Amino acid sequence: MENLFQFSWCFWEFQIGDHIEPLDPDLIASFVQYGVFGSGFNYEATGSSLVYNQVYPYEGLQNYTSGIIHHVLLTGLDPNTLYEYQCGDPYIPAMSSVHYFRTMPSQSNDYPSRIAVVGDLGLTYNTSTTFNHLISNHPDLVLLVGGLSYADFYLTNGTQSDCYSCSFHETYQPRWDYWGRFMQPLLANVPTMVIAGDHEIEEQAESQTFVAYSSRFAVPSEESGSSSTLYYSFNAGGIHFVILCPYISYDKSSDQYHWLEWDLSNVDRTVTPWLIAAWYPPWYSTYKSHYREAECMRVEMEDLLFYYGVDIVFNGHVHAYERSNRVYNYTLDPCGPVYVTVGDGGSLENLDIEHADEPGNCPDPSTTPNNYIGGFCAFNFTSGPANGKFCWDEQPDYSAYRESSFGHGILQVENETHALWTWHRNQDKFNTAGDIIYIVREPDRCPV
Template sequence: MPLDADVFQVPPGYNAPQQVHITQGDLVGKAVIVSWVTVDEPGTNTVVYWSENSEQKEQAEGKVYTYKYYNYTSGYIHHCTIRHLEFNTKYYYVVGIGHTERQFWFVTPPEVGPDVPYSFGLIGDLGQSYDSNVTLTHYERNPRKGQTLLFVGDLSYADNYPCHDNNRWDTWGRFVERSAAYQPWIWTAGNHEIDFYPEIGETVPFKPYSHRYHVPYRASGSTAPFWYSIKRASVYIIVLSSYSAYGKYTPQYKWLEEELPKVNRSETPWLIVLMHAPWYNSYNYHYMEGETMRVMYEPWLVKYKVDVVFAGHVHAYERS
């Protein structure tokens, strides 16, 4: 879609928060990471929030980050974790200040347990084309849409534009705000998040993605934000990275080896794994790209009886 598409519209007002999105902020769902961008100046780092059952307003303080990519300098990227929330409760939250403050809401999950019904949406490889808008609109209008969205990688496709135009990270953030500000999106990194481009001096993989999309990886003992786990309602979710080292004795390998035995099926009977590149794929595109990772990890997933694996990458639907 062109840069002036209405779904990319910048909110009015000086330094108005934009690209607002949330994700789970801890292991069990009692915290939420609120993220947003301000363009003109850092502004306030504070999130004001309250439950629908109370008029008592609380505050949480976040941190601000910026980064440079080739000839692009980001806006001020805010990440603020709201902690000690009550389960199964609707909260309102406000970012910004004065005439340009913006209000949103979210609902926390039920307490982790075996008999807790919960629904998830699933999107991957979204991008920012006209078809992307059809996809997101279809999800939003579905009367049975998920309470949380599992995103299996490939967000903005900024690397499809000249010099990985990072303005396309901004347009994508504004595009998905209409959903991602109201329900947690659980992030998985895909190949379009790598942004490794040494010809223009960009040699740090995942630089834009890791600055913009924070996840609670430390809560599950991970050493990097590209592989981590969370519990949500009756589900244990493990996120893996198809594009980080996964061979024997690598950090991801050692983490997964220690993580799978921790899953208590009497507490979380569902075990879901998210990744970007599928291990099984009969399509012409990306055929057998996940084979080496499959050889490494599939025996573990079989041993620990993983219920379902969701992947993206291949732009065609297939299940086995």
């Protein structure tokens, strides 16, 4: 995959209420003027624009229409190079201030220096601390593992909802605009990839889902052979990332599964030695909240990830931190992935504290499935220390470290076999690691 960069921004104000009139996307053009840092804006690229609506089938709910959202794709960029740019419409004129970004390295023996990983940010006091610490750690690439704006936690009148579990609930779309403005210092200067979680579903009239997510974020679906914005892949130097979604079909007959099998089979480990996967709900989490919720997805896809030698998996959803040992099918395996849950970015929900293996905390199996993720697959264990039970009686041996604190993680891939993972608590200084470990690949021991 060549060095591609997609620029997205929003111009003009949103509208919300009973009588909304969508803007005409052709009112303003989509331009990015850019050049290598210090050489001026020697290049220009144009793109497309759109407006999306969030419309409800019930009276009394306020509908929403966005400002004009622009997407411009830049190609042919030099690897590992600092660029400066501004975006807007130079003929009005209406151009942004100047921002900067660095492209990804392209060689198999070169990697982004620091990759920040965090999920479930929302827009809270804790989000601010996470955000400030993350920026202070100077990432070259950011992976947001779902749970972005939490607009679905608010009614259309802007007040917080007390019925998130209702079969149909409203979302307050201006939260997306507020979140985007808050995140601009990061998003305007650091390449950022996003993942869709259940907070991005946002069902509306005619059963439309993921409209805000798919409209606001441009991901390399087409470039990676995917037919959906909800699953895709990309390279960052010697790392191949695979992004998946459990909220659409993923079984072995689905388009997503067939795409995943095709994508993994085409990874050249001499070019991208590291293989990292990410999606929202974790397969390996010991917290009571969302315990074994994504078991159906694990049953369908785990063998495929293991067969192709995925090294690391990042998840969110659980509002706490947990890192596993290398594991496959709930059993320690030196060739399985390391699973890291980082759903501790700062969402307005409380931190998850209780563990399913603690006395009295094991949930009733019938309460664990998620309607969007599939049917009931989380049966009692048939072997090992938890044989005949739904939960372990103590912290499972695959769970290496767990802590209920807000924070973010930094991955530093140093070469084709060693990567340093550090997790940073919000209550510590940004450069202090609460959890630190080298993740080591053993390609001779675990051939793909």
